[in-house]
Each structure stands twice: as C-alpha cells, then as structure tokens.
Amino acid sequence: MGATIGNKSVLVTGANRGIGQALVEEALRRGAKRVYAGTRQPLTHRDARVTPLTLDVTSMWQIQEAVERVESLDILINNAGIALFDDLSDRSVLDRHLAVNFFGPYLIAQAFLPLLTQSRGAIVNNVSLMAIAPVPLTPAYSISKAAALSLTQSLRALLAGKGVTVHAVLTGPTDTDMTRNFEIPKASPESVARGIFDGIEAGDDDIFPDSLSMSLAESWRDGTAKLLERQNAALLPAEPFVV
Numbered sequence: 001m002g003a004t005i006g007n008k009s010v011l012v013t014g015a016n017r018g019i020g021q022a023l024v025e026e027a028l029r030r031g032a033k034r035v036y037a038g039t040r041q042p043l044t045h046r047d048a049r050v051t052p053l054t055l056d057v058t059s060m061w062q063i064q065e066a067v068e069r070v071e072s073l074d075i076l077i078n079n080a081g082i083a084l085f086d087d088l089s090d091r092s093v094l095d096r097h098l099a100v101n102f103f104g105p106y107l108i109a110q111a112f113l114p115l116l117t118q119s120r121g122a123i124v125n126n127v128s129l130m131a132i133a134p135v136p137l138t139p140a141y142s143i144s145k146a147a148a149l150s151l152t153q154s155l156r157a158l159l160a161g162k163g164v165t166v167h168a169v170l171t172g173p174t175d176t177d178m179t180r181n182f183e184i185p186k187a188s189p190e191s192v193a194r195g196i197f198d199g200i201e202a203g204d205d206d207i208f209p210d211s212l213s214m215s216l217a218e219s220w221r222d223g224t225a226k227l228l229e230r231q232n233a234a235l236l237p238a239e240p241f242v243v
Contacts, residue, residue, distance in 0.1 A: 010027045037050055038053045064111065187210035
C-alpha cells in the first residue's frame with residue numbers, strides 16, 4: 001500500500017490552474033496537514049493549510065528558496081509543465097520543453113530528496129500518455145515527457161533503498177488550457193486529481209488517472225516494457241559503485 005494523504009505534507013508544482021489546482025483542492029479534501037502550492041506567479045488561498053511558494057522549476061534560486069520554506073515533506077508532485085505546438089524545426093522549442101518537463105522534475109526531486117528520505121515519502125511525476133505514444137502535433141512535448149518517464153523509472157530503482165517511492169502518472173487528455181485546441185474527449189482536472197491520489201494511496205508504480213489511460217493500464221502493467229524495467233532494476237548492486 002502507498003501513502004495516505006491525511007495529516008501529510010504535500011508539495012504540488014504548477015498549482016495555479018488545471019490539474020495542479022485540482023490536486024491542491026483534492027489534497028485538502030483528503031485531510032492533508034499542509035499543502036505547498038508552487039506557482040510562478042503569486043497565489044492566495046482561503047485555506048490556512050495552503051502555503052504558496054513562488055517556484056519556477058527552471059530557477060535554482062527559487063527552488064532553493066522553496067526548500068528553505070518547507071519544514072517537512074511527505075509527497076512531492078511534479079506537475080508543472082508546458083506544451084507547445086511545433087514540428088521539431090526549432091531546437092529552442094525542444095530546449096524549453098526539456099527545461100520545464102524534464103530538468104524541472106529532476107531539479108525539484110534532487111532538492112527535496114533529503115526531506116523525502118527523512119519522511120520515507122513519495123515522488124509523483126505527471127508525465128502523460130504521450131511519454132509512451134507521441135502525438136506528432138506536439139513532438140517536443142512528447143519527447144520531454146518520454147525523458148521524464150525514464151527519469152521516473154530510474155529514480156524508482158535508485159531511491160527504493162532509501163524508502164522513497166517514485167510514481168509515474170500516465171495522464172490522458174484532460175480539459176485544461178494545454179488541450180484547449182484539441183477537439184477530443186477529455187477528463188476533468190478534478191477527476192484526474194482524484195485518480196492520482198487514489199493511485200498514490202494504492203501504491204501504484206504507474207498511475208492511470210482517467211478513463212482513457214485506465215483502459216491501457218492492464219496491458220502496460222503486464223507488458224514487456226514493465227517486465228524489462230523490473231529486470232533492469234534488479235541489476236542495481238546492493239552497495240554503490242566504487243570508482
């Protein structure tokens with residue numbers, strides 16, 4: 001079983017709108033003791049349990065400032081992200097996606113790892129179904145999310161010995177600003193937030209929080225890629241490599 005949310009401290013990045021905003025509200029509904037809401041712009045909230053953090057995930061200075069303000073942490077949810085239409089003709093667009101969607105979760109996870117190790121907590125990375133099946137309208141986004149999935153799997157193996165669990169959220173289309181121009185069925189941010197916390201509490205390595213992604217869950221969990229991930233994780237030595 002995974003971590004219950006009641007009486008826990010939760011940090012959500014990208015908390016000002018969409019799934020991030022819904023995650024903050026769902027954490028409060030489930031009885032979180034403290035919710036740190038990371039946003040690039042100033043945020044106010046009516047609930048005293050919410051502590052706003054000015055947090056651009058690409059800024060080492062703001063990350064360090066956030067670390068100094070967080071007293072304890074049980075669950076880190078890397079949700080901040082960008083998604084732009086592109087055709088891979090402009091490398092700067094790819095760089096922007098990697099900075100936020102890949103290096104952002106990496107930097108945040110490393111910065112808060114001491115607190116999460118102390119609490120034997122959880123890292124949750126919202127990576128999207130596009131991590132395993134790219135959409136050609138947003139290839140830079142898909143590439144960055146594929147990298148974020150590999151980061152998640154790597155951290156899962158590396159941090160298991162520290163008692164920190166690492167979860168990938170394979171989200172399908174959700175009704176947010178990012179998907180406004182896609183004329184397809186979409187889940188609500190609120191239902192996705194509920195699905196994410198359900199998966200955390202169930203202890204799922206990979207969380208499928210909406211009806212579309214859920215339809216793929218069984219084949220993914222029993223598939224070759226997941227089997228290979230487990231086999232590769234078992235290769236990790238009991239003691240660190242000595243150089």
